[in-house]
Amino acid sequence: MPSAETQAVCDHIRKVMRAGGGDDPIANLRTSFDDYAKVSEETMQVTGKVQNISVDGVPCAWHSHPDSDEDRRLMYLHGGGYMAGGLYSHGALASRLAKATGCAVLMVDYRLAPEHAFPAPVEDATKAFKWMLENGPNGPSAARRTFISGDSAGGGLTLATMMALRDAGDPLPTAAIPISAWADLAHTGETMKTRADVDPIAGGDAMDALVMAYLQGRKPQETPLGSPLYGDFSGLPPLLFHVGDAETLLDDSRRCHEKAKAAGVDSQIEVWDDMPHVWHLFAPYLPQASQAIDRIGEFVRGHS
Numbered sequence: 001m002p003s004a005e006t007q008a009v010c011d012h013i014r015k016v017m018r019a020g021g022g023d024d025p026i027a028n029l030r031t032s033f034d035d036y037a038k039v040s041e042e043t044m045q046v047t048g049k050v051q052n053i054s055v056d057g058v059p060c061a062w063h064s065h066p067d068s069d070e071d072r073r074l075m076y077l078h079g080g081g082y083m084a085g086g087l088y089s090h091g092a093l094a095s096r097l098a099k100a101t102g103c104a105v106l107m108v109d110y111r112l113a114p115e116h117a118f119p120a121p122v123e124d125a126t127k128a129f130k131w132m133l134e135n136g137p138n139g140p141s142a143a144r145r146t147f148i149s150g151d152s153a154g155g156g157l158t159l160a161t162m163m164a165l166r167d168a169g170d171p172l173p174t175a176a177i178p179i180s181a182w183a184d185l186a187h188t189g190e191t192m193k194t195r196a197d198v199d200p201i202a203g204g205d206a207m208d209a210l211v212m213a214y215l216q217g218r219k220p221q222e223t224p225l226g227s228p229l230y231g232d233f234s235g236l237p238p239l240l241f242h243v244g245d246a247e248t249l250l251d252d253s254r255r256c257h258e259k260a261k262a263a264g265v266d267s268q269i270e271v272w273d274d275m276p277h278v279w280h281l282f283a284p285y286l287p288q289a290s291q292a293i294d295r296i297g298e299f300v301r302g303h304s
Contacts, residue, residue, distance in 0.1 A: 002246075002274040009282050010246075012039040013200040026083065026114070033084035037092065037281035046095045052087070055131045058124045059109040061087045062137040063098040070136045071144040072304055074103040075129050075173075077161070079152025079180070079278055081210040082113045082121060090151075093281050093293075100297030102304075103147065104137050110157070114213040118226045121153075125161040126170070133171060145304050146173045149296070151278040152249075155181030159228035159236075159256065166235050175238040175303040177296050180278045181253050185211045185220035185227035189251025199248040201277050229256055233263040240268050240299045242292055244275030270295065 002010070016035050037043050048065040064070065074097065078090040086109045098105040110124035133143050150158040155178035165172055187207060215226050224231030229252060239260055243253035253269060260267035272279070275288055280296075283289035 005286050006274050006276070006288075009039055009279065009286055010200040010276050013276060017201055030080075030084040033080050034086075034089045036089060039282055040285045043282055043285050044092050046091045048095050048098055049137075050091070050095070051137055055108075055128045058111075058128055059087065060128060061091070061094070061107045061109075063091070063094040063105040063107065064137055065095075065099050067102060068098055068104050069102055069144075069304075070104045070138060071141065072101075072103045072147075072300075073132050073136060073143045073145070074098075074101055074105045074147040074149060074300065075125070075132055076105050076107045077110065077121075077125055077148070077150030077154035077157045078107065079150065079154045079182075080112075081182070081207070082118075082153045082214040083210060084112065085154075090281070093151075093283075096283055096293050097149070097296065100293045101147070101300040102297070103145075103300060106132050113210075117216045118214050118218065118223065121157055122160050122164050122225050125157055126164050126168075129161060129165065129173070130170060146171075147175055147177070147300055147303075148173045149177040149179065151179040151181075151280065153182050155179050156183040156185075156228050156252075159183060159231065160225045162236050163228060163231045163233075164225055172235075172237050175240070175300070176236070177240045177242065177299065178253065178256070179242045179280060180244065180247060180249055181241065181256060182249055183227065183252040183256050184229040185215060185223075187211075189249070189255065191250040192248045195246060195248045195250060198246045199277065229259070233260040233265055236260060236263070236265045238266040238268075238303060240270070240296070242270055242272065242280070242296070244272050244277065244279055246274055247277050249277065268299075
């Protein structure tokens with residue numbers, strides 16, 4: 001059975017997501033999503049140093065701690081269905097990842113649909129990553145190790161960014177960590193049905209509306225950089241997938257992991273019991289969230 005903390009997190013998520021709609025559903029979605037992680041005040045607390053910057057017009061923020069090795073850099077891509085989220089909603093998580101990994105973390109506030117549909121987020125993410133290769137928090141310098149991570153839509157964008165970089169002949173990160181990745185925008189996974197009653201956020205007609213806003217009528221199976229489950233995984237760096245057993249998107253991560261392994265990629269997947277969508281955001285209130293962040297730290301340090 002889920003713990004009391006897990007149940008409280010799920011109840012909070014349902015409450016937040018019911019706050020959308022109204023006369024301006026897009027604006028209301030974005031406003032409500034900013035509170036997605038706010039199950040308690042401590043879950044939103046940003047620690048360490050934050051530097052807001054612009055990468056060729058893309059708003060970004062560096063997160064670091066006194067013991068961060070600024071030549072080891074992790075680019076983080078927030079979730080929000082490609083329509084919401086940003087530097088505020090995921091700032092606390094970015095700061096915790098900087099602490100756990102010992103990296104300088106570059107959060108990317110990529111353009112959002114429907115104003116900026118596919119491929120705008122992929123363009124922004126690849127631009128930011130290539131910039132990060134040669135620039136750190138203290139100015140121009142070559143990175144020694146690089147990583148990409150992201151959650152939900154940002155988890156799918158993590159995969160798409162690497163596929164785009166590879167296809168263009170650009171350098172790839174040392175390793176990557178997709179979290180609760182939204183990678184099949186056709187929603188063909190069996191867990192879209194089997195987890196529908198327990199997942200407090202990811203399911204139903206609302207996701208179809210997000211797909212329409214992002215892909216603008218393109219077929220997911222024919223748009224691998226928009227729906228990376230259908231992409232080519234060959235040549236990608238080591239991967240660590242994190243996903244909760246209570247997520248409708250569980251099969252997205254499972255199938256991406258299987259495709260990566262079949263393509264010869266060093267891929268791992270960890271399925272966390274009872275965990276909801278992107279539970280990492282609820283540290284330190286949810287013990288498993290802190291544990292998952294620490295596990296990412298171990299993975300990154302193991303590839304440094």
